Amino acid sequence: MKTQILTIKTYDDHKLWRKLKAGDEKSFSLLFEKYYGDLINYGNSFSPFAEKVQDCVQDVFADIWLYRESLQEPNVVKAYLLSSVRKRIARLYERDHIFRKITTTDSIEFLFDFSIEYELIDDETTAERVLYLNKLLNDLPSRQKEALFLRYNQGLSIEQVAEMLDVNYQSANNLLYRGLLKLRKEWKGSFSILVLLSSGVL
Amino acid sequence: MQKRNHYTELEDFLADKSFQLWVLSKIDEQGWEEWTLEKQQRAKLVEDARLLLLAMKVPAHKISSSEITAALQSTWLKIEVKENGSKTIKHNSVKYLKQYWAGIAASLFFGLISLWFYNNQFNINHTDVTYKELIEENSEGLVEQTNNSNKPQIITLSDGSSVLLQPDSKLSYPKIFAGNERKVYLCGEGFFEISKNPKKPFIVYANEIITKVVGTSFRVRAYSDHPNVEVLVRTGKVKVSSNELTGNSKQEIVLLPNEALRFLRKDLSFNIITNITEDKTLVSNVGNIEQLSFEFTDIPVVQIFKTIEQAYLVEIDFPKDKLKDCHLTTSLSDQPLSEKLKIICKSIGNDTSFEMNGNQIVITSQGCN
Secondary structure (H helix, E strand, O other): OHHHHHHHHHHHHHHHHHHHHOOOHHHHHHHHHHHHHHHHHHHHOOOOOHHHHHHHHHHHHHHHHHOOOOOOOOOOHHHHHHHHHHHHHHHHHHHHHHHOOOOOOOOOOOOOOOEOOHHHOOOHHHHHHHHHHHHHHHOOOHHHHHHHHHHHHOOOOHHHHHHHHOOOHHHHHHHHHHHHHHHHHHOOOHHHHHHHHHHHHO | OOHHHHOOOHHHHHOOHHHHHHHHHOOOOOOHHHHHHHOHHHHHHHHHHHHHHHHOEOOOOOOOHHHHHHHHHHHHHHHHHHHHOHHHHHHOOHHHHHHHHHHHHOOOOOOOOOEEEEOEOOOOOOOOOOHHHHHHHOOOOEEEEEEOOOOOEEEEOOOOOEEEEOOOEEEEEEOOOOOOOEEEEEEOOEEEEOOOOOOOOEEEEEOOEEEEEOOOEEEEOEEOEOOEEEEEOOOOOEEEEEOHHHOOOOOEEEEOOOOEEEEEOOOOEEEEEOOHHHOHHHHHOOOHHHHOOOEEEEEEHHHHHHHHHHHHOOEEEOOHHHHOOOEEEEEOOOOOHHHHHHHHHHHHOOOOEEEEEOOEEEEEOOOOO
């Protein structure tokens, strides 16, 4: 059932992409409406300037339309969009830096903080543990956080995470692994014992 | 089907869409609840994964559908602007453009289109188009000017356009622009300021690239140690296409303010660079003339002449005593040199005129009104 859902979703994106490529404005609008929110939220993780982020996201879409004929069809449309937005924001930052005569930064920083699903927590013990986990997560280096976000919140594959962060597969895997490893280590409790057990199984 | 029976790590659960759906939306499509309770050890792992998911919420700033609709509209507007060029920019969407370029507006020079062309000094293969070939194509009877000195030379063309030709560069141009187009041929580097004439587009031929403008100013730069041709636009609209002589199918690319294009001479392909500052070579090659402002507000004429001297590397001779108390407020950003001088002279007074002779400019004046 799960695979079925996923297939329909990807098929839809690719169908939209192909129609868009053929000049179908409706498909362009549908794709825009589908992902605009996600892209804005992701973009806002890098920049406190909401207006600039909106501009970046809109420019990404504008370019897709303008250069649709020469664009390759991405494997995963969402990953392509996220990545395009990230690149554009990174460029914006570099440009601002250049014009401010400050040495350029290597990359932009993911300034995002995870929050807590309070609505789904109904007892105090859980609330405490979740709060602690959340703090650990938010204390992670920003790259690890971003990798976790892309992998588990945006549902990208490890390959796609690697591509977006411009690292190889192994490094992306490490980023993800180290992120959770720290949680496992620091979260003392049954957590760690279980990890030991499960790694024994492997 | 039961892939999850082999789940041993938190990651397995976190990445499972159906698991996420169950934890976060309480939609249990696959009977996670029952499955979890089957084994105690499993239940522990599931619980940990669940807690982690609860701690990993992404604060979704809900974007209303009206906001999305508005965003979509402004995106179509952006597309229109990019497609139609500067005219639409002025009328429809100054606002969006302003936002977009706000970051660099402060350091924007004064309405220039800058183009950089890079020559390839390495082996020239069959598709490379040389200056000589280009000249031979033209039958208008061209004048060639070569700058063998070590400082830029100013050339004024018959239509009033000016070209600041850099050392080791040459420009061929007809004495008088006949016909419907103004064609010039460049080898090296030059800063162009084109007098506006929508009926007679101005065309720069350089290497494999043809650059077409209607009237504005831009830089063409052709260092001989680069395998690329690069075109960089500051303001206005520039059309770039490959020369038919390359044997390539004719592809035309429209560049708008602060967009750039890199033409790879090796395989004749265009790469659009939507952000010029990404490219350090482009940024570092900004010339004097692009950095000086030509917006003057109540500025002594003497100072204005000094600015022009610095920008064009010319010498201006003027009656200092007669002009020492003259102030001007004027915008000379998007004007060729001769046009700038004309405007200044006219502003000073009726009995003021100028004469250009190479890098020497002589102003005659009886003082300001």
